[in-house]
Amino acid sequence: MTMKTSVKKPVNDHRILKESVNRLYENLANRLVINLIAASVLVFGFFDGNPLIVKQYWFGAMCLLIGFQLADFTYWRNAHTKDSFSIVQALTRFRVGAWTMATAYATYSVIIFNSMPLIEFATLVIIFASLSSGTTAMFASDKILSSSYCVILLLPISTMGAFSEQTSHNILSILGFVFAFVMCTMGIRTSNFTKNAIATKFQNIDLLEDKDRMLGMMKNQSKQIIKANQELESKVEERSREIYKMANIDPLTGLLNRSAFLKLLNDKIEQASVAKEGFAILFIDLDGFKAINDINGHRVGDEVLSLTSKRMQSVIEIEHKICRWGGDEFVVLIDDIDQTLAVSLGNDLIFTISTPIQIGLNILGIGATVGISMYPRHAHSADELIELADDAMYRQKQTEKSKVLAYSEALRIERAHAQNLQAGLATALQKQQLTLAFQPVVDKVNKDIQYLEALMRWRFDGTAIETAQFIKVAENFGHIHAIGKWAIHESIEHALKWQEVNDIKLALNISSVQFLQSNFTAIIKHALETTGLSPNCICLEIQEDVLRADTKKIKATISDLKHLGVELCIDNFGMSDVGISKLYMLNFDHIKINTRHTKDNAEFINSLIKTTIFIAKKANKKVTLKNIETLEQAEYYEKLNCDYLQGHYYASPEPSSEETYRLKN
Numbered sequence: 001m002t003m004k005t006s007v008k009k010p011v012n013d014h015r016i017l018k019e020s021v022n023r024l025y026e027n028l029a030n031r032l033v034i035n036l037i038a039a040s041v042l043v044f045g046f047f048d049g050n051p052l053i054v055k056q057y058w059f060g061a062m063c064l065l066i067g068f069q070l071a072d073f074t075y076w077r078n079a080h081t082k083d084s085f086s087i088v089q090a091l092t093r094f095r096v097g098a099w100t101m102a103t104a105y106a107t108y109s110v111i112i113f114n115s116m117p118l119i120e121f122a123t124l125v126i127i128f129a130s131l132s133s134g135t136t137a138m139f140a141s142d143k144i145l146s147s148s149y150c151v152i153l154l155l156p157i158s159t160m161g162a163f164s165e166q167t168s169h170n171i172l173s174i175l176g177f178v179f180a181f182v183m184c185t186m187g188i189r190t191s192n193f194t195k196n197a198i199a200t201k202f203q204n205i206d207l208l209e210d211k212d213r214m215l216g217m218m219k220n221q222s223k224q225i226i227k228a229n230q231e232l233e234s235k236v237e238e239r240s241r242e243i244y245k246m247a248n249i250d251p252l253t254g255l256l257n258r259s260a261f262l263k264l265l266n267d268k269i270e271q272a273s274v275a276k277e278g279f280a281i282l283f284i285d286l287d288g289f290k291a292i293n294d295i296n297g298h299r300v301g302d303e304v305l306s307l308t309s310k311r312m313q314s315v316i317e318i319e320h321k322i323c324r325w326g327g328d329e330f331v332v333l334i335d336d337i338d339q340t341l342a343v344s345l346g347n348d349l350i351f352t353i354s355t356p357i358q359i360g361l362n363i364l365g366i367g368a369t370v371g372i373s374m375y376p377r378h379a380h381s382a383d384e385l386i387e388l389a390d391d392a393m394y395r396q397k398q399t400e401k402s403k404v405l406a407y408s409e410a411l412r413i414e415r416a417h418a419q420n421l422q423a424g425l426a427t428a429l430q431k432q433q434l435t436l437a438f439q440p441v442v443d444k445v446n447k448d449i450q451y452l453e454a455l456m457r458w459r460f461d462g463t464a465i466e467t468a469q470f471i472k473v474a475e476n477f478g479h480i481h482a483i484g485k486w487a488i489h490e491s492i493e494h495a496l497k498w499q500e501v502n503d504i505k506l507a508l509n510i511s512s513v514q515f516l517q518s519n520f521t522a523i524i525k526h527a528l529e530t531t532g533l534s535p536n537c538i539c540l541e542i543q544e545d546v547l548r549a550d551t552k553k554i555k556a557t558i559s560d561l562k563h564l565g566v567e568l569c570i571d572n573f574g575m576s577d578v579g580i581s582k583l584y585m586l587n588f589d590h591i592k593i594n595t596r597h598t599k600d601n602a603e604f605i606n607s608l609i610k611t612t613i614f615i616a617k618k619a620n621k622k623v624t625l626k627n628i629e630t631l632e633q634a635e636y637y638e639k640l641n642c643d644y645l646q647g648h649y650y651a652s653p654e655p656s657s658e659e660t661y662r663l664k665n
Helices: 013-026 028-044 052-079 087-115 118-138 143-162 167-217 222-233 235-248 258-275 289-296 298-316 339-353 382-399 409-428 467-477 480-498 520-531 544-548 551-564 602-618 631-637
Strands: 279-287 322-326 329-335 357-359 362-364 367-375 404-406 434-443 449-460 463-465 505-510 538-543 567-571 590-594 622-626
Touching: 013 028, 013 052, 013 087, 013 167, 028 052, 028 087, 028 118, 052 087, 087 118, 087 143, 118 143, 118 167, 143 167, 167 222, 222 235, 235 258, 258 279, 258 322, 258 329, 258 382, 279 339, 279 382, 289 298, 289 362, 298 322, 298 329, 298 339, 298 357, 298 362, 329 339, 339 367, 339 404, 367 382, 382 404, 382 409, 409 449, 409 467, 434 480, 449 467, 449 480, 463 467, 467 480, 480 505, 480 520, 505 567, 520 551, 538 544, 544 567, 551 567, 590 602, 602 622
Parallel strands: 367 404, 449 505, 505 538, 538 567, 567 590, 590 622
Antiparallel strands: 279 329, 279 367, 322 329, 357 362, 434 449, 449 463
C-alpha cells in the first residue's frame, strides 16, 4: 500500500501575522509599567532649571496614553481568540500607540532641551537608549516597529545634542546616533529571525499534525507506519525517490520509461548469461489509437493509455517489467518462459487490451499487435532483442492486426534481405539502376488518356525488385528523400516531352515520408520552376497512411501545394481506418481506390468500393479505380459512379512515356 506523504508547505501569512501581533500584546503590560517608571523618573527626578508645569502636563499626557494602551491591552486579552477579532486593526492600534509614545518622549526631549543640565541630558539619553534596547526585543515580531521605534526615540535628542555648543552634548549625541543605528539594524535582524522562527514553528506544527494523521490512518499497519515515518522524517530519502521517479517512471502510465527499462534489461541479460536462463521480450503496439487520439483529443488519448497500462499490469502482474516505450508502444520482459507460453501470454494481453473502453459517453474500441523475441535464441543484446520483437510486431501488423508473431528464421532472412537492399539502394542512383515506367489513367466514358502515372523500377543484381518493397526499405533507411527527389525531376522531364503534343497530366507517386518533409513544397516548387512545367499539369498521389500524421501539419502542406496550383490525390484510399474520417477535413481533389481482391472477399471489397465512391462523391472528389486486370472487372467497374480507370486491362506500364499508348479492344 502506498501512502501520499506531505511535504513542507508554505505557512499561511495570516497565522504568522496573528502570532506576531499576539507576541506584541503579550509584552505590552510590562512595557507600559516600564514606560510609567521612565516617565516618572524624567519628570520627578530632576527639578532644577526645568519648567515643572510643562513636565507635569507631559506626564499627564503620558499617563493618559498609557491608559489608552492599557485599555487596548485589556480588549486584546478578552477578544483576541474570537473569530470576529481583527488582527490587522489590532496591529494598527498597537503601532499607533507605540509610535505615539515614542513621539511623546521625543517631544519631551526637544521641549526641555535648552533648560536641561548636563546630568539630566545624559540621563535622558541613557533612558532612551535603554527603552530602545528593551523594545527591540519586545517589538521583534514586527520589523517596522522594531526598526522605527528607536529612531523616533533617539534621533530628535541626538540631533539637538549635535547642534549644541557643549562638547559633552556633542559626544552624547554621537553615541545616540550610533546607538540608534545599531538598534535599528539589530531590530531588523531580530525581526527577521523572529519571523522565520514563527514560520518554522507553524511548519513544525504542520509536520507534526501530518505525522499524527498518518499514524492514525496506519494504526494497524506497522510496516506502513515505519515507511511513513521514514518518508516524513527523512527529506533526503524523499528527494531520492522523487529523483528516481522523474528519471525512471513514465508520468502518464506509472510504468518504467525507456532508459530505466533498458538498464533493467541489460542487468537481466548479465544475470541470465551466468545462470543460463532464458526470457522473452514482447513488443506491443496499440491498434486504432492514432484515430482515437486525433478524433477525441489528447486528453481522451491519455486516459486510454493510462487505462491500457493498468490492463497490462493486471495480466503481467509485475509492473516493473512493463515499459512504455513511447507513444502507444509498450515493451514487456517475461522471466523464465518458453516461446509457446510467451505467445499465449501475448494473446492474453491482446484480449485484455481489446475490451471496449468507456470514457464519458464514448465507447472506444482499441486493439494490440504483439511481436516476440527470445533470449538467447534470437539475440544477446538489449537493443537487438527489442529491435527483433519490433520487427515481428511490424511484420504481423502488415499481415493482420491484433495478432501475435514471434521472431523466426523467415523474418531473419527477410531482415537480411532488407539490409542487402538497403546497401544496394545507397548506390542505386549513382549506378543508374533506377528507371521509370508510365501507366495510363483513362476517362471512363471515352477511354481517352487523362494521366500518365510514373512508376519507379529497380533491377538489383539482375533481379527486378518490387516497387513497394524497395520503397519501404528506402523509407526505413533514409534513402527515400534522394530517390524521391530524383523521381520528381525525372518524371517532369518526361512530362515536358509529351506536353509538346498533348495535354496529358503527370501523376506522380509521393512517399508519406517524403510528403512530411518540412521542405517538400519547396522541392516541388523548385522542380516546376527549373523545368518550366505548368503546375496544373501535375497530380501528386499521396499514400493514405500520411493521414495518420499531425492534421495541422498536413493541412499546412496541402494549402501550400494548392497555392502552387498542383492537383492532389489520395492513393489507396479506404485501406486504413483514418482516410474516410479525414476526407472532409483535407483539401484533396481526387481519390484512387484499389480494386484488387481475392475470390473469397470479392463481394465485400466491391461493397466497400461502392460505399467509398458514394462518400467521395458527396465530398465532391474525383474517383479513380485502379488495378483493373480483366474484361469482367472492366465491365463491372465501368458501371460504377467513378471518373477514371487504370489497370493492365487498359494499358500496361511502359518504360518510356514517349511511346504511343494503345488501348485494348
